[in-house]
Amino acid sequence: MHYLVFIILAPWLFLQGKRVKQNTPRLPEAAGPRAGVSGSGENLSLLIFGDSAAAGVGVEYQQQALSGTLVGELSPHYQVNWQLLAKSGYNTQRAINMLQRSLSATPSLHFDAVVVSLGVNDVLSPLSAKRWIEQQRALIDLLVTKANCQTLILTRVPPMGDFPVLPQPLRWFLGKRSNEFNRYLENVAAKDQGFTLLDFGHQLDASAMATDGFHPGELIYQDWGKSAAALLIKAKG
Structure with a gap:
């Protein structure tokens, strides 16, 4: 149904998308380290991987972002050897290419756990x-077989129908489309026990999002990181 609406309203939707891109402030990726060692105990190698949300766009420092929250939650339980591999604007295929380059440069690279944020772009x-979903399957295979990932967490595509920066009917259309992507991902998860699906958790209202109305704010990053950490701790037993 939403694709029929898209065909009818395509010129309007393209115009709205162009205006949003022109008028929305471009926020930088969060500043701070993108690798490190934190905590004590059993070793846990961790990769935070993906797009602008993984890179912490929407907050000032990585400590406030997904990486900082996740490492902070895991550090009391493990010695976390962590790395952030993420780039603003990256879609799944570009992220796969980035990961392949890293694995080629360091063939011994492996991670006990990986948390992925991809889909919006x-x-x-x-x-x-x-x-x-074919690209997602390829990414899963790459992480499991080449990066030796034991615990893989894929974050659902956020509900773009709730992004305050998007005008109607563009918001409605992208909301329907993000829901469609998630349904495909849920179907794969139902058949493949090799990964876990994770919600952002916090409702994406204007007060919880970044100033651009498009990226997570600190509250969302905190909730997301704590939820991912809880899954990892449970998986490690």
Whole structure:
């Protein structure tokens, strides 16, 4: 149904998208270290991987972002050897290419746990949900077979229908499209026990999001990081 609406309203939706891109402030990635060792106890190698949300766009420092919250929650339980590999604007295919380059440069690279944030830039592109899920499968395979990931957490595409920066009907359309992507991902999760799906957790209202109305704010990052940490701790037993 939403694709029928898209065909009818395509010129208007493209115009709205262009205006949003022109008028929305471009926030930088969070400043701070992108690798380190924290805590004590059993070793846990951790990768935070993906797009601008993984990179901490929306807060000033990595300590306030997903990486800082996640490492902070895990440090009382493990010695966390962590790395952040993320880039603003990256879709799934570009992220796969980035990971392949890292693995080629360091063949011994491996991670006990990986937390992934991808999908928003794919939803914004012409890519079909069917093609996207093929790319997600390729990413899962790469992380499990080449990076030796034991515990893999994929974050659901956030509900873009709640992004305050988006005008209607563009917000409605992208909300339907992000829901479609998540349904495909849920279908894969139902058949594949090799990864866990995770929600952002905190409702994406204007008060919880960054000043651009598009990226997570600190409260969302905290909730997201704590939820991911709880899953990792449970998986490690």
